[in-house]
Amino acid sequence: VLIGKSSKFKSNLSSDILIGWVYKDLVQSYGQRLSLETSNVQKENRNLLFLSKDSSIIRLSSSSQGYALQEQECDISKTFENKSPVFKYETIIKGREKINVFKTGSTLNVFDKSKSFIYNASGTKIGYSDFCEMTENSKSINIVFAINQTSDAKEYMLVLNKAFQELSGLFEFKGKELNLRFGAIDCNSSNNGITFKIELSANYPEIINGIAKMLRKSIDDKNFTSGNSSIVNGLVNASKLLKGNEGQSNIIVMVSSQADNPSLETSNKGIKETALNELAKLNGRLLFMQPYCGTNPNYANFVQQAKLLIKSSSEKEAVLRKERMVGIEMDNSNLNNFRPILNGPNNIYCLDYPLNANNQGVLIFPTIGNKIDEKHFRAGLDTLLCQIVKDNESVINAISQVFDSPNSYNVKVNPNFQKYYSSFKPVPEDLSAILKNVDYQYFAPGYVAYNESSGTRPVKQSLFLSEEEYEEITNMFRELRLDEIGTNYDMKTRTASYQAILKVIRRYSDERQKHIQE
Known part of the structure; x- marks a missing residue:
């Protein structure tokens, strides 16, 4: 399903900035088949690849998920629970650079399963209706x-x-x-x-x-x-x-x-x-x-x-x-x-x-x-x-x-995330309603910068975590105060925000390592 928490912001360059994480073990397992390479990691407990802002300016449609593969890592000792293989590989040309992009095995709409789909091994989609038919025919x-x-x-x-x-x-x-x-x-x-x-x-x-x-x-x-x-x-x-x-x-x-x-x-x-x-x-x-x-x-x-x-x-x-x-x-x-x-x-x-x-x-x-x-x-x-x-x-x-896993459904939204997202002003009505009514544990709807004139929905899929990781990431994003980023979000501000994210991630990781050692 989704592999990482992502936040998307509109810059003055009209580009989508995506920040998130990707399973390192996932890329190592499947990357070779898809012509992807991972960076050499010397330190232990570096389980995730961090996506830098500079190379992740990738436009994403609402029905797909893509992540640029980068060399920078963040130390998070406990990997995410919900793992999914990668099936689709693309190369996006940005200026003179080539960016490797891969998609998760599926794209889910948690509110309407009929619109969900998963990529099969041949690279085409299996929709929910196809899945139901396959189940019946099996x-x-x-x-x-x-x-x-x-x-x-x-x-x-x-x-x-x-x-x-x-x-x-x-x-x-x-x-x-x-x-x-x-x-x-x-x-x-x-x-x-x-x-x-x-x-x-x-x-x-x-x-x-x-x-x-x-x-x-x-x-x-x-x-x-x-x-x-x-x-x-x-x-x-x-x-x-x-x-x-x-x-x-x-x-x-x-x-x-x-x-x-x-x-x-x-x-x-x-x-x-x-x-x-x-x-x-x-x-x-x-x-x-x-x-x-x-x-x-x-x-x-x-x-x-x-x-x-x-x-x-x-x-x-x-x-x-x-x-x-x-x-x-x-x-x-x-x-x-x-x-x-x-x-x-x-x-x-x-x-x-x-x-x-x-x-x-x-x-x-x-x-x-x-x-x-x-x-x-x-x-x-x-x-x-x-x-x-x-x-x-x-x-x-x-x-x-993908469609019916108890790891993805039938649980609750953490109230801390409800409180955090309610801090956004103004809060779109549909976002408030969704956060109060969604019944999925550890499902954190990632916030997208909202623009009423664009009609963009402010909710996108995000990360499935253990309860401990959930609290940790919640605190991290609350401290980052991403909601304070305004319309004048230029490259300098982006760079400062990116460095702040790295700093917070490393600090939380260091604290966890100390706790583990103790």
Whole structure:
């Protein structure tokens, strides 16, 4: 949220003078990613960067917060409680100088949450309405089963039916907390002739019966497919079935035993990119399940092709998932990091991308000459569901700290601040009313020089502190008598005021250090 107390004054140069503090540890943690540098600090307990007046003449709109990064520090041993990461980096040209500016992770209007927003990792805004929609969608997961009917379907039809039956208990249990919907499609279906499709619904038994009938019909009619194009085409058709559910979590379960070759090359060069792009837009994950593994090389080809598809979809999805991230997360550069989910020779593998995500894709296959264990199918899908839920909760919790955090709301304004701000003459009516009615602890609305003709609101967001820090900063600003600065606030006066601020800060810091040492 906001990182520092700021006071803004109008000078005769018609510039906004901003004085405030920034977390040093915050800049050190995130600054390197944003091409920001901090000054070398020799003394201990210098936790904050002080912003000098000379380089902080930056015009700020009412909907944003910006701070110039400076080298001067003030000694305040106890850091502010409410920390927020930095997501946006800009360079402002002032004369011949370049000023580095960064914004806090969010801008909040404490009186109207609907106008609040936070910057995500891609640098765009997530508004409060977006947050509410994301929260609602976080519990919705759609699962589409794409069936590639291969010539050995007779070998695995029975075990596949058992595997789907095994999932009934899992979905019944998960359905108590999640909104699950299911669909199914034949990988060989196309716009010219859809042989099998079940639209999304909560009726999982319909999926089981439909797939069983489809497999029996394929065996009776000897209507089988194999090849890379049918698998990739199945992803395209499954994505079409999921269209319109981009805000929710989506899983495509690809069931096949064979593939023509281990690569992703098909006669239609564009179909692979189409499939992967659509899957990324859907916030989709892949689960590949091989129900039977023979000695033919085509069985190994399917496993290799599944790995390539999961890896390729992960790369694309990782880019788009930044639209949902509000933290800067480390990516795992090793996209070949497939690792076992369960111990033992069950061949359930998960792609770990980004780092420790465990939610980009799962591959399940039996050993040569064997059929899949239905319990392993359940375990693989259960793992993917759990990781999706965990990922969604992480995103929602990170954003909710901005909009609904008890650290920022549901508390009181300190009466000392009410008394201090009431010393301003004349006091705008809305400021007096706000200070009496705001119900936020440690929320200090920073005062802006008020000009009735400009229509500028005299209240802006400010600092969240511990109670002890709150009292200390209150006393400091009361002693500075910033309200006595008049219209003739020239550069000389600004310099004197700035030096006075430094003097008071250092004195309060020294007193605190003595108290700590005692």
